[in-house]
Amino acid sequence: MEATAMKVVLLAGGVGGSRLADGMARLLGSDLTVVVNTGDDFDHYGLRICPDLDTVLYTLSGLGDPERGWGLAGETYNCLEALERLGEEPWFLLGDGDLATHLWRRQALDRGLRLTQVTDHLRRRLGVTCRVLPMADEPVATRVRTDEGWLSFQDYFVRHKHQPAVRELAFQGSPGLSPELEQALTEAELTVLAPSNPFVSLLPILRVSGLAERLPRPRLAVSPIVAGRALKGPAAAMLASLGFPVSAAGAALALEGHLDELICDEQDRALELPCPARFLPTVMRNPEDRLELARRILEGWPESPG
Amino acid sequence: MEATAMKVVLLAGGVGGSRLADGMARLLGSDLTVVVNTGDDFDHYGLRICPDLDTVLYTLSGLGDPERGWGLAGETYNCLEALERLGEEPWFLLGDGDLATHLWRRQALDRGLRLTQVTDHLRRRLGVTCRVLPMADEPVATRVRTDEGWLSFQDYFVRHKHQPAVRELAFQGSPGLSPELEQALTEAELTVLAPSNPFVSLLPILRVSGLAERLPRPRLAVSPIVAGRALKGPAAAMLASLGFPVSAAGAALALEGHLDELICDEQDRALELPCPARFLPTVMRNPEDRLELARRILEGWPESPG
Numbered sequence: 170m171e172a173t174a175m176k177v178v179l180l181a182g183g184v185g186g187s188r189l190a191d192g193m194a195r196l197l198g199s200d201l202t203v204v205v206n207t208g209d210d211f212d213h214y215g216l217r218i219c220p221d222l223d224t225v226l227y228t229l230s231g232l233g234d235p236e237r238g239w240g241l242a243g244e245t246y247n248c249l250e251a252l253e254r255l256g257e258e259p260w261f262l263l264g265d266g267d268l269a270t271h272l273w274r275r276q277a278l279d280r281g282l283r284l285t286q287v288t289d290h291l292r293r294r295l296g297v298t299c300r301v302l303p304m305a306d307e308p309v310a311t312r313v314r315t316d317e318g319w320l321s322f323q324d325y326f327v328r329h330k331h332q333p334a335v336r337e338l339a340f341q342g343s344p345g346l347s348p349e350l351e352q353a354l355t356e357a358e359l360t361v362l363a364p365s366n367p368f369v370s371l372l373p374i375l376r377v378s379g380l381a382e383r384l385p386r387p388r389l390a391v392s393p394i395v396a397g398r399a400l401k402g403p404a405a406a407m408l409a410s411l412g413f414p415v416s417a418a419g420a421a422l423a424l425e426g427h428l429d430e431l432i433c434d435e436q437d438r439a440l441e442l443p444c445p446a447r448f449l450p451t452v453m454r455n456p457e458d459r460l461e462l463a464r465r466i467l468e469g470w471p472e473s474p475g
Numbered sequence: 476m477e478a479t480a481m482k483v484v485l486l487a488g489g490v491g492g493s494r495l496a497d498g499m500a501r502l503l504g505s506d507l508t509v510v511v512n513t514g515d516d517f518d519h520y521g522l523r524i525c526p527d528l529d530t531v532l533y534t535l536s537g538l539g540d541p542e543r544g545w546g547l548a549g550e551t552y553n554c555l556e557a558l559e560r561l562g563e564e565p566w567f568l569l570g571d572g573d574l575a576t577h578l579w580r581r582q583a584l585d586r587g588l589r590l591t592q593v594t595d596h597l598r599r600r601l602g603v604t605c606r607v608l609p610m611a612d613e614p615v616a617t618r619v620r621t622d623e624g625w626l627s628f629q630d631y632f633v634r635h636k637h638q639p640a641v642r643e644l645a646f647q648g649s650p651g652l653s654p655e656l657e658q659a660l661t662e663a664e665l666t667v668l669a670p671s672n673p674f675v676s677l678l679p680i681l682r683v684s685g686l687a688e689r690l691p692r693p694r695l696a697v698s699p700i701v702a703g704r705a706l707k708g709p710a711a712a713m714l715a716s717l718g719f720p721v722s723a724a725g726a727a728l729a730l731e732g733h734l735d736e737l738i739c740d741e742q743d744r745a746l747e748l749p750c751p752a753r754f755l756p757t758v759m760r761n762p763e764d765r766l767e768l769a770r771r772i773l774e775g776w777p778e779s780p781g
Contacts, residue, residue, distance in 0.1 A: 213583055214578035215521055245553050249573030255600045265571040271556030272520035279521055294561045 175467065176200045178357040179324055180383060182370025183209075183221045184238035184401050185453075186363035187228035192227055192459030193301040193361070198468065201299035202353040203229075204386060206365070207284070208304075208311035208340060208373030209322050216271035217278060220369065222288055222303055223270055230295035238401065240267045260328050265377055285347045304374040305344030306378055309370050312339045322369065331403040334410040344377045354383040361466060362390035364451060366404040367423035368411065370416050375427055389466060390428040391451055392417035396436045400452065432466060482506045484663040488676025489515075489527045490544035490707050491699055491759075492669035493534035498765030499667070500535055500605040502773065507605035508659040509535075512671070513590070513680030514610075514617035514646060516774060517629050519567055522577035523584060526724065527676065528594055528609055529576055536601035537566075544707070546573045566634045591653045610680040612649030617675050630674065635707040640716040644674055647749045650683045660689040664672060665770060668696035670757060672710040673729035674717065681733055695772060696734040698723035699759055702742045708759065723750050738772060 181190050181203050190203045206221045220239070227233035227241055234242045244264035253259055257416040263271075270291065277287040283306040292301045311322040315333035325331060346354070363373055375381045394417050406416050415417035417433040421443050431444050434451040449466070451460045487496050487509050509531055516525045524546070533539035533547055537541065542676040550570035561564055571579075583593040597636045598607045617628040621639030631637060651661075671677055681687045685744045700723050705711040710719050717727035723739040727749050737750050740757040755772070759765045 210646040215581040241557075245551060245571065247551050247571035248554065248574045248578070251547075251572040252579065255575060255579050255597065257575075257579065265553035265574075266552065267569075268554045268574060269561060269563075270521070272554070273561050273563065275521035291561065332532065454512070 174200070174211075176353075176357040176360045177202070177361060177467070178365055179203045179361045180206075180224060180355055180371055181363040182206045182222070183224040186221070186365040186370065187225040188234070188238070188453045188459050189361070189363045189391065189462065190225055190299070191228050191456065192453070192461070192463030194297070195460050199300065203207060203295075203299060203301045204304055204350060204353070204356065204371050205288075205301060206304055207344075208309050208369065209268070209326070210234050210287075211287075211321065212371075213271075214277050214302050215266075218261070218271055219274070219284075219288075220302070223267065226288075226292055226295055226297060226351045228300065229292070229297040229301070232295065238241060240264055243414065243415045244358055251403030257469050259355070261323065274347050283347065285349050289349075294400070297336070300349075302347065302350050304350070304377050304380070306347050307342055307344050309340060309342035309344045309373065312336070312341060313369070314339070317465055326369075326403075326417065331406070333409050335368070335403070336410060338372070338411075340373055340376055346377060346379045346383075350377075350380070351383070352384065354380070357385045359467075360384045360386065360388040361426065362388065362428060364391040364393040364400070366393060366399075366407065367381075367420050368404070368407050375424075381427060384427070387429040388427060389430045389432055390421065391432045391462075391466065392420045392423055394420050395434040414416060415437060416440055421472065481665060481680075482659075482663040483508070483665045483667060483773070484659055485509045485667045485669055486512075486671075486733050487527070487531060487669040487717045488512045488671030489530040492527070492671040493531040493539070494544070494759045495667070495669045495766050495768065496531055496605070497762065498759070498767070498769030500603075500772075501766050502769050504604050505513050506604065508661070508663065509605060509607045510610055510656060510680060511594075511607060512610055512676045512679050514615050514675065515632070516614065516627050517616070517627065518695075519531060519577075521568070522581050523590075524567075524577055524632070525580070525590070525594075525609070528607070529573065530625065531574075531607055532598055532601055534607070535603040535605065535607070537600070538601065542578070546570055559741075567629065569772060579698060589653065591655050592622055595655075599688065606655075606659065608653065608656050610683050610686070612653050614664070615646060615648035615650045615679065616646060617679050619643070619675070620645070630652070632675075632709075641674070641709070641713050642716060644678070644717075646679055646682055649775075652683060652685045652689070656683075656686070657689070660691065662688070663691045666690045666692065666694040668730065668734060670697040670699040672699060672708055672713065673726050674713050675711070677730060679732075687733060689778055690733070693735040695736045695738055695740045696727065696730055697768075697772065698726045698740065698743070699738040700726050700760060719777075721754075722746055 174231040210219045224239045234240045284303045288338045313325045313335045314337035393404045406413045421431045512527045530545045540546045564648045619631045619641045620643035712723045712724040727737045737752045
């Protein structure tokens with residue numbers, strides 16, 4: 170790990186966010202705070218499942234499945250098979266090792282710990298050196314209106330394999346800043362918005378009461394759209410169905426008011442953009458790419474490493 | 476399965492009870508109702524764990540581990556290993572497949588089903604043909620006083636490996652008869668007390684309000700003590716520490732007032748017993764032994780099979 174004095178806040182969703190978080194954590198160590206979307210969280214068999222938090226924790230710990238980008242490497246599904254035997258339809262892929270995280274979290278929440286505290290315990294146990302904060306302690310829920318009506322996020326994303334066109338988004342709950350998040354925002358000097366879905370990963374975070382106006386500036390956003398396509402998930406389809414250009418420019422418009430600079434992929438040099446921009450190789454295929462992208466993003470900012 | 480018109484209620488704990496239940500179920504099919512101890516039930520990571528119910532269900536479904544007598548055959552423990560990675564001490568052996576039962580039950584209870592209904596769903600899903608009823612819908616808890624003080628049952632049984640001498644027993648909760656159990660007791664013509672621990676398996680059942688006086692007669696009890704030893708678990712040690720003879724006679728005294736005939740092992744023919752007795756080969760080493768013991772127990776009673 171390289172020494173740096175710069176404290177950075179990274180807003181992140183799942184797979185793309187966790188990959189950039191990994192690169193930045195290796196540069197910044199405990200000076201990095203990853204603020205993770207919890208709008209996808211849901212209850213399942215009495216467990217509290219936090220898909221983005223877990224993806225970030227597993228990726229940062231090195232325990233994650235590098236191919237899928239989520240879940241644990243070498244995962245087994247014997248519990249899920251037994252649930253099928255009981256007549257259940259296994260729409261959510263619940264791994265045996267992953268279950269341990271959900272069980273541990275359930276128990277800790279039942280004992281009165283806040284999600285922020287639970288997450289901090291988990292990241293320490295898993296050997297994650299940077300800070301990982303849920304965007305809020307209170308349960309919140311992203312809902313999407315599709316041509317099939319309003320759906321919970323997991324219904325849309327997992328059950329319907331994010332195929333229905335999204336017409337509108339709504340956020341249930343009135344999340345506020347946790348003390349830990351407020352402190353991290355006060356201490357940090359730079360904000361990075363990860364290449365995560367603007368609508369269902371970043372906007373839920375930016376909606377947390379008091380968060381957007383406290384984000385340390387400059388605020389750099391890494392486009393999740395490269396050459397008109399999302400690297401993962403439904404970001405491109407959502408831009409289209411919600412009336413935005415399907416490009417890095419569209420991603421910038423979706424995040425309007427929340428960024429000072431857009432970091433686009435080099436393939437998009439020809440794009441006309443609504444804000445200041447830099448062009449970098451943003452596609453992260455392996456851990457070296459993650460570190461390199463993190464280094465390049467931070468380059469040029471005061472006291473930045475490198 | 477042999478046809479029979481006799482309806483039987485079997486009171487059972489875990490391993491010994493489930494083995495006799497298996498033999499009797501093959502004789503009686505849906506004319507058998509197994510009433511299972513829930514005094515060992517406990518909450519663990521937010522799940523409701525019912526060790527005796529699960530042992531009975533797994534054994535009757537043929538999915539159980541024949542060597543151990545409890546748990547699923549071919550079970551894996553990847554979740555438990557992941558819990559250890561999170562710093563947990565795995566005192567309770569939570570299998571990956573077994574977790575499905577606990578998760579399903581948690582969800583069903585959260586949706587408002589009673590434990591009796593949950594158990595009936597599970598036994599149908601697992602292909603169990605006889606009826607399986609928890610002794611009560613309400614949570615109850617057996618506690619034991621040892622020289623180390625009062626312990627919850629699982630603390631005593633699993634954490635302390637049932638080593639501390641038991642000086643006293645207490646039962647928390649005021650369980651009442653479920654409608655299903657009341658009906659089964661009304662319809663049945665014979666009661667069998669399985670070779671289960673009198674103190675922590677059978678007496679908790681007999682304590683359910685209204686149950687003992689409604690048990691159909693005759694009430695036959697199979698001794699869990701053979702030649703002065705318990706076939707499994709701490710029954711012999713408990714008889715000793717609670718001041719009873721360590722023999723089938725002691726088991727009969729522990730169940731005084733609740734049995735009309737004691738079925739002892741042939742090895743105990745020389746014993747002086749406080750009640751009418753029959754002597755049969757009671758040790759069940761394999762499924763054939765179970766069926767043969769069930770057949771012999773029911774022999775001689777009106778309309779009995781065979």
